Amino acid sequence: MEAMWSADFPQEPIAYTAWTAIVDEQDGRFAIISRVLINSAKPEFLVLRTWERFQQLSTSLTDADPNCSLNLPLLPSSPTFDYESTDSELDASPHCAALAPTRANLQRYLRTLVISLSTPPHDADTTILDSARRELESFLLGQPRKVNRQELAGYFEVARKEDAENERKRKEWVSIGKRTRELRRTWLGFTKGLTEGHEVDKSIALVKKTSRIKDLPLLYRDVAEWMRIWIAYAFHFVFVTSPAGAELLDLLKSFHSLIPYGALKLGLALVNPTLAIKAVVSIVLGQPLGQPSLFQREYCLKRDKEQVLAIVMEHNTPVLIRSSIAVFYDTIYKIANASNLSERLGDIQNALDDLIQVASSSANEASDFIKLAARHEEQVMFFGHELVSNGGGFLDPWFDHAKSGLAFIGKGVPAEPAGRNPRRADVNLDDLLNSVTRETKSAILEECHDLALVTAYKKAYFDICLRADLLAVNGSGLKVDRETLFSDLLQQIAEYFERRGAGLSNRPEDNVSWAWFADEDVLDNPSAIKLDWKAAAAAEATEAQKRTKAMAKKASKQNGSKTGGEGKERMKDLPIPRVRATKTLLDAYLDATRPSLDGAKRAQIR
Secondary structure, three states: OHHHHHHHOOOOOOOOOEEEEEEEEEOOEEEEEEEEOOOOOOOEEEEEEEHHHHHHHHHHHHHHOOOOOOOOOOOOOEEEEEEEEOOOOOOEEEEEEEEOOOHHHHHHHHHHHHHHHHOOOOOOOHHHHHHHHHHHHHHHHOOOOOOOHHHHHHHHHHHHHHHHHHHHHHHHHHHHHHHHHHHHHHHHHHHHHHHHOHHHHHHHHHHHHOOOHHHOOHHHHHHHHHHHHHHHHHHHHHHHHOOOHHHHHHHHHHHHHHOOHHHHHHHHHHOOHHHHHHHHHHHHHOOHHHOOOHHHHHHHHHOOOHHHHHHHOOOOHHHHHHHHHHOOHHHHHHHHHHOOHHHHHHHHHHHHHHHHHHHHOOOOOHHHHHHHHHHHHHHHHHHHHHHHHHOOOOOHHHHHHHHHHHHHHHHOOEOOOOOOOOOEOOOOHHHHHHOOOHHHHHHHHHHHHHHHHHHHHHHHHHHHHHHHHHHHHOOOOOOOOHHHHHHHHHHHHHHHHHHHOOOEOOOOOOOOOOOHHHOOOOOOOOOOOOOOHHHHHHHHHHHHHHHHHHHHHHHHHHOOOOOOOOOOOOOOOOOOEOOOOHHHHHHHHHHHHHHHHHHHHHOOOO
């Protein structure tokens, strides 16, 4: 409770009137201890309260202060989802029952309530304040249990130890939060330097003279750590949480098993690397006497989709792939001159072995993929160092192309391409808003606020997950239930949107919720093409369910691992704000950008 006060009033001495804690929960009753601090004797109390009694307290406080003038906290609630299995463990039907929140959440509510009523607003109505204080006093002190002093002291000792442990966890949570903010700020500064142009050459020069990440300056080590996290998240999604995760993992295993690493490494070390790679391509894609290649036969073992098989089994498919690979033979030769390809191939083999092992195991959380990336990032750094320091400038065209693209990202489309120092093209949003009616403008601003709010909560969920993953990477004993934490946050936004009511869309969440054309009521033009998103969503859901069942059964038979879209991390659904009023500005927005885009096209700006 002291930590809660310090967080809200860091410069002020503790001034709450009572100390309280929930020390136990049995048979639906919470054991609450309190110590009255404004009484010189500091009497102590133990009461038992049910969840229904908490709800009655909340109702009484709302009746006493209907306009929320005292800024009292909201009573938490914790919907619990029970999944009833049908023909498969994956066929789940959620049934929501509003049960009591956790003991920790209710304790936080009571302590916040005590602090709020101990430090009311300066202009608080004394009648309302006195009424609210009486309700809380009755709840904490009314009808106390008769226990001996030793037993009561034991309860307070339990609360003291729990508070000490919770404070340790809080400091660890705050510390890892500070670290994530540092990494994010560093990454934003680095990307800003890339788009402004000066960071590309600086980074290339640094990689040229440095072969290990641990020898880089602190700023660049932080950049590497942030990149490690994002790359790990990408691989975790591809091979674990995506609907096709298990299928993609099987495909990776197939190609990995096809490559004769031992022979290829020996060939790269002894002969022309281009010839060695050509030999491997011939082994994998060759069609002896017109028979299917090794590549084609391995697909037949692992895939059963008719369309894919039809493409793969076409006679020209291996020829096409071989021709595509041949385009890179010259680049491979230059890379071989700059790097020890035999050793680098060994690094790739080890990394893929590690990736397949992690993705196939039960220990395949995002944090495990971050550890995986950390085990192999130094090899990637050394390979880059070899290419930059020994390549003799063959990468310069690639770097120039990257600079051009980054410069365009930074500068954007100029408003007047013919100008000597053109400013970036933009759209005057105030003019757009002033072009519609007052009612439409008000609706647009409300929609923008709703969308910003939902976006902020999505970022909050990512931050919770990132902190939890980094704690796991660091070997922390702090175990975080990210779904429970985010559920607590969602209660706030759910109540806001519940009050808004009509501000919500009834369209189901999907992967392109940003697509304005996915709403059935967007286009009024009868000749326009409309997207039947309901039918498409239903069809995709059916197919995804089939794939998920098949992949889960297959993974279970193989090694009991959890891969391929089983949803190990299930983010609670956020409300989807409507953007109907905002979409009325789309035509005007496009009209405002057209002159700059046309000018850029004429000036051949790329």
